[in-house]
Amino acid sequence: MDDANRATGEDTGSHAGFRDPTVLTKWTRIFLYAGIAVALVSAWEVAGGLQVGGGEGSREGRTPGAIIWLIAEIAIGLTTAILVLAWIFRANHNARQLGAADMHFTPGWAVGWHFVPIAWFWKPYQAMREIWRASVNPSDWRAVPVSPLLPWWWGLWIVTSWVPDIVDWAASGRLDEAGAETLEAATALAGRVLEIPLALVLLIIIGAVSRMQAAHYRSRREA
Numbered sequence: 001m002d003d004a005n006r007a008t009g010e011d012t013g014s015h016a017g018f019r020d021p022t023v024l025t026k027w028t029r030i031f032l033y034a035g036i037a038v039a040l041v042s043a044w045e046v047a048g049g050l051q052v053g054g055g056e057g058s059r060e061g062r063t064p065g066a067i068i069w070l071i072a073e074i075a076i077g078l079t080t081a082i083l084v085l086a087w088i089f090r091a092n093h094n095a096r097q098l099g100a101a102d103m104h105f106t107p108g109w110a111v112g113w114h115f116v117p118i119a120w121f122w123k124p125y126q127a128m129r130e131i132w133r134a135s136v137n138p139s140d141w142r143a144v145p146v147s148p149l150l151p152w153w154w155g156l157w158i159v160t161s162w163v164p165d166i167v168d169w170a171a172s173g174r175l176d177e178a179g180a181e182t183l184e185a186a187t188a189l190a191g192r193v194l195e196i197p198l199a200l201v202l203l204i205i206i207g208a209v210s211r212m213q214a215a216h217y218r219s220r221r222e223a
Helices: 002-007 022-051 064-097 107-115 123-136 138-143 149-171 177-222
Strands: none
Touching: 022 064, 022 177, 064 107, 064 123, 064 177, 107 123, 123 138, 123 149, 123 177, 149 177
């Protein structure tokens, strides 16, 4: 698949020309901060459930306020995911407009690999790594070292997205109902807590890439 991406590497994307990322970056960051707030509140709620000896009670007899909160939580999470993917598409496209040649991942595949089973464990990270390097130095992006922020971001994403479910599944047949509920609440709490540094690292990456690309674009226009 990388060969196919490379074969279209000369394409400038579906929209020719550099596209100002300011508004998209702003809204992506706003919703990432909103996600942090959601994670804090949710972690507090789950921790409270653990303290009273369970975690399942909050699912029974939800109040209207709890239902509204759940809908808001889902809406913020979904909107954040859409915005982050749109930002990845835009950042890849803009890197090409700034002169990054022979990139392995097209804008479409930089997003698309997030939805391909098995490959979603490493391809999106490789695409983001390429975006970072091409944003630092579009003319010689292969020589640019990878920021340590990127492995941290991807490692946190893998942990928060997969580890809680894997742990719950592995232990489901070994615990009684009460123990399974407690474990599920504990893994949910850990996942919520780790979503906070995940969002913070992604905020730094998005801000840095957007600033670097904007600086390259301004210097080209002024030259």
